Amino acid sequence: MAKITFSSISVENFGPFRERQFLDLSVSSSRSVILVKALNGSGKTTLLTALQIGLYGAKGIGSGRRTDYEQLVQALQRTDAGDHSSISIGLIVDMGGGRKEITVRREWTRQRSALNETFSVIVDGTEDMDFTHAWDDFIGAILPPELVHLFLFDGEKIEALANPERLPELLRRATEVFLGIGGIDVLGNDLRAVERRAGLRNKESSAEYQSEKNALLDLESQQKALSQKHANVLQEQASAQNTLDQARLSLERYVAEARRDGLTAYEQAASIKSKAESANKRANAARSDLAEAMSDAVLPLAWLHKLWDRYENEWETDGRSRHAKLLSEEFKRRDRRLLTALSKQVPGTSLEAVRSLLKRDLDQTTRSTQTRKPLLAPDGDPADVAIRLKHARLGVREAITSLDSAQRELVQSERALGEVPAEEQLTEILSRMHEKSHAVATAEQHVMQLSASLIETTASLNYVQTRLNAAQSRLNIDFRDRSIEAKGLEAAMRARQALSVFKGRLLASKGPLAVRHDYR
Known part of the structure; x- marks a missing residue:
């Protein structure tokens, strides 16, 4: 000390x-x-x-x-x-x-x-x-x-200090100071002052704060309602999608069963009739093409067989004879040119020997080449006719192939057309299929409506959530001291109560030091 x-x-x-x-x-x-x-x-x-x-x-x-x-x-x-x-x-x-x-x-x-x-x-x-x-x-x-x-x-x-009316109060205060009670009273007074100042500030901003708080509570209520609605719509959409899947599966199974009972043929009846008519038209066209191909004037030559082969051989022999005759004439002209040219340069005996030699060679060449008078007309070349004949044969084969294909398709179409059931035979099947198709369409429309509602609810929820976040942020920023003060006020009240209890117990424990009031 x-x-x-x-x-x-x-x-x-x-x-x-x-x-x-x-x-x-x-x-x-x-x-x-x-x-x-x-x-x-x-x-x-x-x-x-x-x-x-x-x-x-x-x-x-x-x-x-x-x-x-x-x-x-x-x-x-x-x-x-x-x-x-x-x-x-x-x-x-x-x-x-x-x-x-x-x-x-x-x-x-x-x-x-x-x-x-x-x-x-x-x-x-x-x-x-x-x-x-x-x-x-x-x-x-x-x-x-x-x-x-x-x-x-x-x-x-x-x-004045010794005044009997004032002295007990002075001594009491002195005792409290020595015991530290004075600090308790000061602290209590300070806490009351804090409470008064906070009350004044809260009174000034209470209306604005309450307005902001009410707006926040309203947004929280909207967010809660929209969240519940979003969850309900999501659950309902899942249920509707399940119903749609079941309806589609039922329709697919029924269609598969109905097709086994002739529904496929009935659904394709128009296509089958159209194919049959098209096959009939192609068959008629193929017959016309075959008739036209058969009318070619050169086509009968294909039926001559061995006679046509002999004609080609004779044409070839005539050709060789003409070539040999032309070759012999050409050799004679050549020999005359050679003898004329040699007569001016060699003696007569030598010239005669050359002429004799050329004559023997020409006679030998003529004998080795068969020559005869041509039997066929010079313009009847079988090679030219063979090209036309080849084209005529090809045209006939194509026409026959096209006709066979058209007739086979026609037979298949007529057979398939015969398998198409009558409409009255499929009345019940078509009616039930219509019901199932209507159920699928209804389920699809319900799912679409729920999807649109879900999108709208999600957008509203996001909008309200954004506003709620902004309101919470604004309230925390603008009025964060208020919440702190509210907690501080609550703590101050508890502290004053604790100090009051502490002061009473402290005075009770210091009983022997209590101030007497019977001063003389």
Whole structure:
């Protein structure tokens, strides 16, 4: 526990003290009492006030409100000595087995209507920033500001302090301070102030907040209803799709069974009739083409067989005879040209020998080549006729093939047409198939309607969800302090209740220290 002793006080431009006035408060064993004697209004009370506000600041006055404190300081500042005033208190602090000399200093500067205060704690001539910041806690632990008026008071107030009506309350408050109950009351008052300020803020924004909250609740209700509707439509769509699948499967099975009973032939009757008519037309056309092919004038030559072969042989023999005759004539002309040319260059005997030699060679060539008079006309080349005959034969074969194909198709079409059942035989089948087809169409339409409803519900749900997210975000951003304050208010109420219980139990446990009210 620290111990402090006043050593001096310095007041400057404060109350009746102009400029800097210093008062030594140090004592010794031979000088244990300091008496300050002065006329009324000379500044005795101002010195006590200077000690209180120098040590505690705003907490040194009774109310503790900052405005009262500033008014008091401004009232005590001298206006004839400038805008600066100060109080310095010298203290000797015994703490932890050591001693320090410190100076607590407060300075005020007036700037128009504002009052600027500077506080510092000087240790060994240098300001100690840590000590300055912790000063309120330090001095409050040694001498709480609530009890300072019991230690620093004017002699004129002794009678008031000893008043039997006031003394019990003073002692009660002193006891509560020593027990720490004063802090409980201060904390309770602070909590009430917080509750009042929060109530005022909430009162100002309650209408807007309630409007936003109602809109959010409405959107949440819409989102919930649309989510339920979406789930119902989705479930109904799945059921409708199942019904559609079953209807389609039933129709497919029935159609397969009906086709085995002749439905396929009935469904294809028109196509079969059309194919039969087309096959009949192609058969007639093939017959006409065959007749036309058979009417070719050169075609009878194909029926001559061996006679036509002999004709080709005779034509070939006539050709060779003509070629041999032409070749013999050509050799004779050649021999005449050679003999004419040699008659001018060789002797007669030699020329005659050459003529005899050429004649023997020509006779030999003529004998080796059979020559006869041609029997056939020169324009009857069988090669030309053979080309026409080949084309005529090919045309006949194609016409016969086309006719066979058309007749086979005609026979098949007539057979299939004969298998087509009459319409009255399929009345019941067609009726039931129509019912099943109608069931499939109805199920498909129901599924389409549900799909459209699902799309619409999904779009509405997404839209409402987007608005809901935006409203929640806006409410969290614009009114997030409100929810915090609501929780804080609730916590403050619980804290005040707990403090009240704690205070009662604390006083009950300190019964022997209770203050008696029978002072004499």
